[in-house]
Amino acid sequence: MDCNFFDYLPTSHMASSFFLLLFLSFSLVCSHVSAKHSMTWTYGINYGRIADNLPAPESVVTLLKAAKVNHIRIYDADHGVLTAFNGSGIEIIVGLPNGYLKEMSTGEDRAMNWVKENVQAFLPGTQIQGIAVGNEILGGSDMELWEVLLPAAKNIYGAVYRLGLKEIVQVSSPHSEAVFAISYPPSACIFKPDVVPFMKPILQLFSQIGSPFYINSYLFLAYKNDPQHIDINYALFKDNRGIYDAKTKLHYDNMFEAQVDAAYSALEKAGFNKMEVIVSETSWASRGDPDEAGATVKNARTYNRHLRKRLTKKKGTPLRPKIPVRAYVFAFLDQPLRETLVKPDGSIAYDIGFTGLVPSSAPPPSFKDIAAQGWLIWSYSLLFMACSVVLQQGLGL
């Protein structure tokens, strides 16, 4: 691993007598990075919080613990939530929202304040394990943000480093599939040419600080664009012939793993073959427009159920057999699963203090809801659902 790290430290804060010491400690970190993240969890959940009838975060903690989910990602650094997770043992990735990127990119001191107030203040009781700097910036429509992502990430990491938190708090940035030009077959995947000049220096930073590559993987998008050629069984982890990647001679029986390996393949071509890929969001649309083939509640349930089964095997992918796939999942709301929190005799299996659950007549989310702004509105229901699925399986209901 190349530990030439100093490009990324704000030099104004570094007295030269300090230099050697920093270098030594960083060398130590480098040799520890891979060990630090080898502890195997594979199933995490996205916890978004803008919805009607939000349960108190304390209830969510109870729900997550009952469901034995120990890893979550939130989209901001809400203090009520972070306080509620104090002592829960649940590891959290907090988000630095896109709207903050510009100011973080120009102000080292602002980045420092943000990390102090939103991360350091809650440690160690609340196990903040990562900061997602922005979300789906590269490949997106706001080019100004493409420019500020790297300096913002540097300043946030610089603050984490100077506060002595680099061993605890990982810094990365979730990307969408829009950063890739080709993703079929997996071995052909590359970054889009216009994304490359922005992506490369970010990957350089992340590889030097031992951060993973976060990808938001919505297979439904790929399927919806090409339902003639993609077998839905392949996308939903059901029996199918799969695909054969002639270049690597690898066989894929599900699209999820093919997408993860596509990301590995793009990273490899960009010169980062050691970086781990973590799926920072995934789900299937349960409701869509008439032209959106496959967007049904049944398919969404099938996808989530099979994905969870696949993840809990803690297995690698065909291209990276030794690296168990990890993912933060969005699951979907529907009535039968929600009822699994209620025992057959009508009592509540887990009283998590909800009084105002989303009405059962509420339609499940469509892909558009989620892709545009819908995750904000729906994600509480999604979180609830994901836990219900886990509970249902755990309780054998």
Ligand SMILES: *[C@@H]1O[C@H](CO)[C@@H](O)[C@H](O)[C@H]1NC(C)=O
């Ligand atoms: C977390 O809980 C511990 C133990 O109860 C307490 O000492 C600490 O102040 C709490 N941290 C925060 C940020 O509230």
